[in-house]
Amino acid sequence: MTAVTDQPMTPAALRSAELERQIAVDPGRFRILTGDRPTGALHLGHYFGTLHNRVRLQDLGAEVFVLIADYQVLTDRDVAERLGEYVEGLLLDYLAIGVDPARTTVFNHSAVPALNQLLLPFLSLVSVAELGRNPTVKDEIAHSRQAAVSGLMYTYPVHQAADILFCKGNLVPVGQDQLPHLEITRTVARRFNERYGPVFPEPDALLSAAPLLLGTDGTKMSKSRGNSVALGASEDETARLIKGATTDADRHITYEPATRPGVAGLVLLAALCLDRDPHAVAEEIGDGGAAALKRTVTDAVNAKMAPIRARRAEYAQDMGQVRDILRAGNERANAVAEATLTEVREAMGMFR
Structure with missing residues (x-):
């Protein structure tokens, strides 16, 4: 994308x-x-x-x-x-x-x-x-x-x-x-x-x-800031991290990186995992609010990472x-x- x-x-x-x-x-x-x-x-x-x-x-x-x-x-x-x-x-x-x-x-x-x-x-x-x-x-x-x-x-x-x-x-x-x-x-x-x-x-x-992918606190995703989702994270850990991500008080979900960085970062992450346009992803969530956004992101990340995590676990056995x-x-x-x-x-x- x-x-x-x-x-x-x-x-x-x-x-x-x-x-x-x-x-x-x-x-x-x-x-x-x-x-x-x-x-x-x-x-x-x-x-x-x-x-x-x-x-x-x-x-x-x-x-x-x-x-x-x-x-x-x-x-x-x-x-x-x-x-x-x-x-x-x-x-x-x-x-x-x-x-x-x-x-x-x-x-x-x-x-x-x-x-x-x-x-x-x-x-x-x-x-x-x-x-x-x-x-x-x-x-x-x-x-x-x-x-x-x-x-x-x-x-x-x-x-x-x-x-x-x-x-x-x-x-x-x-x-x-x-x-x-x-x-x-x-x-x-x-x-x-x-x-x-x-x-x-x-x-x-x-x-x-x-594009720049923001972390769960709305700033650049970084190892040292504790705001990232590791490639090797479990499904439950991914859900926990995304659930705690920064959003805002506006229930209607839009993709506006300049004015809504926290929301836009989550929308972009879902879009990258789904290989879709972020504006379309935001429009689909619409008035679902932060809870629906975070569910969408969690499901998208876990689905995208599932085969990668499976291969990682397999290699880790040897x-x-x-x-x-x-x-x-x-x-x-x-x-x-x-x-x-x-x-x-x-x-x-x-x-x-």
């Missing part, structure tokens, strides 16, 4: 639309890097925002790398709490939604040393001032959980450049707010090529067309197999990273 807008498309959006046309014609020429930090359970916002798109690109025939960014957990916190649990939770969610380890490489940062070694030469290609001006870094510093900002926070965009360029990724699915991060990656690739010779592509952004999938992905990522690092060292004239 795509949002209808009368606003002119930005250059990034126009380029993204052209890339979608190219993917449809020749998906095999695209190598895509995407991923998540293991800081908590993935939720419906992740599913409709990014996760289902990864499966779509995989199924179209693009080569997809999915990074579990365990090192980057430390960018905005002092310790990586419950890391093993969260990594395994991500793996279960990926497999449950349809990520196929035979076609998609799933790996984690800490298991691929050669990837992280790229950070050193890449840091020499950007200035401290450039990193400090990055608006995403500024925002993350403002919301950091650390008493003092660490050096890892400032180097986060360059570490992301290493994530993307280690596999010579040429396409990165991002939201509009992540474009500055990707621009750092493009800068690193361009400057390395200018200084040492052509090694890296300058990756393009594939902008997400997914965590040895799940860990083997990650080990195999790490082996594949290590081979790719070692080859790229060797090429980088040769381009820089280093001896081994």
